[in-house]
Amino acid sequence: MVNMTTEAAVISTKGLNLYYGDNHALQDINISFERNRVTALIGPSGCGKSTLIRCFNRMNDLVDNVRVQGQILFDGEDIASPRTDVVEIRKRIGMVFQKPNPFPKSVYENVAYGPRVHGIKDKKILDQIVEKSLKDAALWDEVKDRLHASALGLSGGQQQRLCIARTLAVEPEVILMDEPCSSLDPIATTKIEDLIEELKKRYTVIIVTHNMQQAARSSDYTGFMYLGKLIEFGETCQIFEAPGERLTENYVTGRFG
Amino acid sequence: MHNWNESLIRGLWFFTASFAVLSVFFIIFFLLKDAVPLFQTVSVQDFIFGNTWNPTGATPSYGVFPLIVDTLLVTLGAMVIAVPLGLGSAVYLSELAPSKVKAVAKPAIELLAGIPSVVYGFFGLIVLTDWLRVAFDVPSGESWLAGSILLGVMALPTIISVSEDALNMVPQMFREGSLALGSTHWQTISRVLIPSALSGITAAVILGMGRVIGETMAVIMVCGNAAIIPEPITNVLSPVRTLTGTLGIEMGEVAVGSLHYSALFAVAVVLLVITLIVNLSAVWILKHIRSKQSAEVPKRHFISPNNEWFWPAVRAVLAVLIVLAVFFLFPPLPAAVLMVFLAALIYAKDRISPNISQKIAFVLLRGAIAVVLCVLGIILLYIIVNGLPALSWEFLTQPPRDLGRAGGIFPAIVGTLYLVAGAISFALPIGIGAAIYLSEYTRGSSRITGIIRTGIDLLNGMPSIVFGLFGFAFLVIFLNFGVSLLAGMITLGLMVLPTIIRTTEESLKSVPTSVREGSLALGSTKWQTIRRVVLPPALPGILTGTILSIGRAAGETAPILFTAAVFSKRFLPTSVYEPVMALPYHLFILATNVPGATKNQYGTALVLLILVVAIYAVAIWIRNRYQKNVRW
Ligand SMILES: Nc1ncnc2c1ncn2[C@@H]1O[C@H](COP(=O)(O)OP(=O)(O)OP(=O)(O)O)[C@@H](O)[C@H]1O
Ligand SMILES: [Mg+2]
Numbered sequence: 027m028v029n030m031t032t033e034a035a036v037i038s039t040k041g042l043n044l045y046y047g048d049n050h051a052l053q054d055i056n057i058s059f060e061r062n063r064v065t066a067l068i069g070p071s072g073c074g075k076s077t078l079i080r081c082f083n084r085m086n087d088l089v090d091n092v093r094v095q096g097q098i099l100f101d102g103e104d105i106a107s108p109r110t111d112v113v114e115i116r117k118r119i120g121m122v123f124q125k126p127n128p129f130p131k132s133v134y135e136n137v138a139y140g141p142r143v144h145g146i147k148d149k150k151i152l153d154q155i156v157e158k159s160l161k162d163a164a165l166w167d168e169v170k171d172r173l174h175a176s177a178l179g180l181s182g183g184q185q186q187r188l189c190i191a192r193t194l195a196v197e198p199e200v201i202l203m204d205e206p207c208s209s210l211d212p213i214a215t216t217k218i219e220d221l222i223e224e225l226k227k228r229y230t231v232i233i234v235t236h237n238m239q240q241a242a243r244s245s246d247y248t249g250f251m252y253l254g255k256l257i258e259f260g261e262t263c264q265i266f267e268a269p270g271e272r273l274t275e276n277y278v279t280g281r282f283g
Numbered sequence: 284m285h286n287w288n289e290s291l292i293r294g295l296w297f298f299t300a301s302f303a304v305l306s307v308f309f310i311i312f313f314l315l316k317d318a319v320p321l322f323q324t325v326s327v328q329d330f331i332f333g334n335t336w337n338p339t340g341a342t343p344s345y346g347v348f349p350l351i352v353d354t355l356l357v358t359l360g361a362m363v364i365a366v367p368l369g370l371g372s373a374v375y376l377s378e379l380a381p382s383k384v385k386a387v388a389k390p391a392i393e394l395l396a397g398i399p400s401v402v403y404g405f406f407g408l409i410v411l412t413d414w415l416r417v418a419f420d421v422p423s424g425e426s427w428l429a430g431s432i433l434l435g436v437m438a439l440p441t442i443i444s445v446s447e448d449a450l451n452m453v454p455q456m457f458r459e460g461s462l463a464l465g466s467t468h469w470q471t472i473s474r475v476l477i478p479s480a481l482s483g484i485t486a487a488v489i490l491g492m493g494r495v496i497g498e499t500m501a502v503i504m505v506c507g508n509a510a511i512i513p514e515p516i517t518n519v520l521s522p523v524r525t526l527t528g529t530l531g532i533e534m535g536e537v538a539v540g541s542l543h544y545s546a547l548f549a550v551a552v553v554l555l556v557i558t559l560i561v562n563l564s565a566v567w568i569l570k571h572i573r574s575k576q577s578a579e580v581p582k583r584h585f586i587s588p589n590n591e592w593f594w595p596a597v598r599a600v601l602a603v604l605i606v607l608a609v610f611f612l613f614p615p616l617p618a619a620v621l622m623v624f625l626a627a628l629i630y631a632k633d634r635i636s637p638n639i640s641q642k643i644a645f646v647l648l649r650g651a652i653a654v655v656l657c658v659l660g661i662i663l664l665y666i667i668v669n670g671l672p673a674l675s676w677e678f679l680t681q682p683p684r685d686l687g688r689a690g691g692i693f694p695a696i697v698g699t700l701y702l703v704a705g706a707i708s709f710a711l712p713i714g715i716g717a718a719i720y721l722s723e724y725t726r727g728s729s730r731i732t733g734i735i736r737t738g739i740d741l742l743n744g745m746p747s748i749v750f751g752l753f754g755f756a757f758l759v760i761f762l763n764f765g766v767s768l769l770a771g772m773i774t775l776g777l778m779v780l781p782t783i784i785r786t787t788e789e790s791l792k793s794v795p796t797s798v799r800e801g802s803l804a805l806g807s808t809k810w811q812t813i814r815r816v817v818l819p820p821a822l823p824g825i826l827t828g829t830i831l832s833i834g835r836a837a838g839e840t841a842p843i844l845f846t847a848a849v850f851s852k853r854f855l856p857t858s859v860y861e862p863v864m865a866l867p868y869h870l871f872i873l874a875t876n877v878p879g880a881t882k883n884q885y886g887t888a889l890v891l892l893i894l895v896v897a898i899y900a901v902a903i904w905i906r907n908r909y910q911k912n913v914r915w
Contacts, residue, residue: 083463085459085462085463088455088458088459088462090382113465113466113467113637113638114465115465116462116463116464116465116466117464117465118465120463120464120465121459121463123456123459123460123463125456127454127456127457127459127460128460129457129460129461129475129479130457130478130479131478139461139464139466139474139475140464140465140466142474143464143465143466143467143470143474143637144465144466145637189460192460192464193463193464196464196465198465
């Protein structure tokens with residue numbers, strides 16, 4: 027295990043446990059995510075990757091019967107506590123979901139939604155934000171002539187980049203991505219990966235993926251989870267080339283059974 | 284291989300499905316046939332735009348304009364009350380309600396839908412109009428306002444349950460997507476969920492409107508029934524008379540074949556046209572909204588809504604209109620106060636923080652559901668508390684004496700049961716057959732299924748009093764059944780037919796195709812597949828639909844008003860050609876025509892309420908039980 031100084035860590039957990047009813051879905055997770063780095067979370071289906079990142083923006087609050095124990099420190103503040111302002115947290119920690127989920131509104135309205143709800147009314151400023159976010163999400167050229175057409179008319183890959191643009195428009199500090207490429211074809215996937223490369227210059231990115239190559243290519247750190255536990259965490263090249271644990275090795279080499 | 288059996292069965296279902304269409308044609312034909320003679324004497328223009336409705340005067344006049352205006356006013360008022368309360372409650376139930384509250388509130392609201400309209404009317408007559416009389420210090424509370432309040436309450440269950448369904452259908456991922464951007468729960472609701480559910484919510488409002496326009500009994504009992512346009516037009520305390528009310532009041536006393544008789548059928552045609560316009564506009568609005576949300580790139584608009592000046596201009600026009608309306612509607616002082624309040628609200632709206640506006644919004648939503656539940660509680664409590672002392676063994680088993688002031692309601696109970704049993708045994712085979720045809724034997728949109736579906740939709744949208752008129756013209760007069768049990772059964776049966784078809788079709792459709800394919804792949808025929816693997820899991824749904832229809836048939840008054848019901852009859856009917864007593868009709872007459880029958884009024888209302896609510900409760904129970912068990 028690599029021990030990072032807490033200074034560089036944006037988000038870190040201490041003894042994080044989560045239960046869905048009786049199902050102990052996260053067991054004593056201790057992990058840190060470094061600023062301006064991409065961290066990948068890998069592991070077999072059902073091991074708790076989504077559950078873990080959904081703790082960071084408190085999306086699990088929407089699920090009935092969840093119980094969380096332990097600490098999640100974000101900039102030194104415990105965001106697992108019931109007193110946390112979840113809305114504020116979600117402004118600062120954005121999320122891109124597995125399936126693209128644009129609102130049934132126009133492309134423009136999708137991107138302007140976040141800034142609008144956070145109180146920006148000036149049309150000129152909104153225009154600027156929309157254009158900049160779409161450019162940052164590498165989507166501008168494809169949609170600049172159809173900004174006011176429905177977002178549901180975009181292709182899957184375009185929709186996913188729109189969701190990224192929508193997240194960028196809020197200017198979060200951290201971006202959580204839950205298998206953002208799983209419903210996309212290889213070309214669209216490449217575009218998103220290039221995008222992630224760009225994003226890490228300004229954002230901290232945490233990405234869940236089932237795609238080993240993707241994890242190996244685009245992340246700086248990798249965490250391997252299994253049955254609700256964090257088995258191993260380290261620099262990506264170390265995890266893939268010299269894993270410390272048997273389980274990790276089996277998983278990354280595809281000999282998993 | 285040709286299988287005669289299979290084609291025979293198919294033919295049978297096709298026949299039942301066609302029945303719905305044929306009955307629509309029949310109804311329209313008979314209404315028109317009896318309406319036409321009026322126009323040999325009165326011009327269409329004088330009829331529609333004539334300012335006086337006075338068919339029994341020395342010089343009869345047949346101007347239906349005040350009736351149309353009154354109908355629209357009552358509907359408008361009802362919607363002003365029902366839409367905010369209904370939407371607020373729906374949003375609360377789908378977004379905020381803890382599951383325990385939901386478990387109580389949802390069935391309660393469905394029960395609200397089950398209360399027969401004559402019971403609402405009775406409550407309105409005894410309680411509501413009295414409150415209004417005292418509160419506004421007027422000689423009589425029977426007024427536009429009373430009608431609108433009562434009809435608003437009656438429209439609530441429809442609006443709430445349909446829009447709650449629409450909200451629940453919004454995919455969870457929209458909710459998550461919005462919350463993940465750091466918007467508050469209320470921002471998510473108001474900016475993402477409600478716009479996404481808009482088509483369903485619109486449908487809810489229009490369905491509620493349909494219910495209001497078609498209602499007869501409650502309207503007759505609380506509106507005062509003066510065929511005048513309120514003076515001034517904003518005088519909500521003026522008595523009014525709707526199209527349905529006119530039919531309900533005058534049809535019973537008119538000489539068959541007279542000019543007045545024709546005029547009433549012409550009124551029914553106008554009513555039908557209005558309901559048709561409402562239904563068609565619903566279809567049109569839904570289509571429009573869908574196409575706006577759909578994936579197509581929209582055409583370039585001449586006036587693009589994205590122009591710099593477009594929305595400010597719209598807003599300015601709206602603001603001017605609102606100011607004018609307020610000053611027109613209210614005396615100067617309250618108007619000024621209201622304006623200041625509105626201005627403050629607009630000023631504050633953009634300046635208060637999202638958290639505070641969320642708090643305010645949630646308080647309002649909770650208020651809406653609280654009001655709805657309170658209204659339900661008050662109506663039920665009032666009738667139960669006052670009705671219980673009247674209940675006794677004698678009351679349930681004796682015929683009425685002294686015009687219903689004394690004695691019991693035994694013949695009315697039995698009459699209602701006869702009517703309902705007859706109606707269901709008439710409607711059930713036809714309804715289920717039609718549904719099987721539509722769901723299993725048609726694929727998508729052939730011309731014929733299109734016609735059948737339209738027919739069923741039209742039948743569904745028809746006001747119950749129109750069924751009553753048709754039953755009278757066709758069954759009672761044309762077929763010479765006379766006012767009889769048989770005529771009432773068929774009329775009620777026609778009325779519940781669309782409900783049975785719809786619920787059956789829905790539950791058949793909820794059986795997944797893979798199950799059918801599985802059975803067909805084993806070499807069973809179509810009908811074997813339907814009978815053995817499609818119908819059994821659909822049974823609870825069909826049962827629920829049937830029970831709801833029974834409840835509806837038991838509580839309806841308007842269709843039996845002129846076809847089957849008599850007020851007093853000591854003996855039970857011995858053949859289907861005899862008229863019967865019926866609970867809702869009995870209550871209606873006791874409440875409106877028999878002074879001094881207070882105790883038995885409450886007793887009758889309570890018995891009717893218990894009967895219908897029990898039927899609904901069974902239906903809701905069956906549905907909830909199976910919804911939990913069956914998940915494909
Ligand atoms: N809403 C929920 N309610 C109850 N249990 C849940 C819920 N969501 C997830 N779980 C359970 O928690 C465990 C972890 O699920 P999670 O979705 O986090 O896995 P994952 O690693 O993201 O899997 P995948 O790779 O398939 O997305 C699983 O056992 C799952 O059944
Ligand atoms: Mg997952």
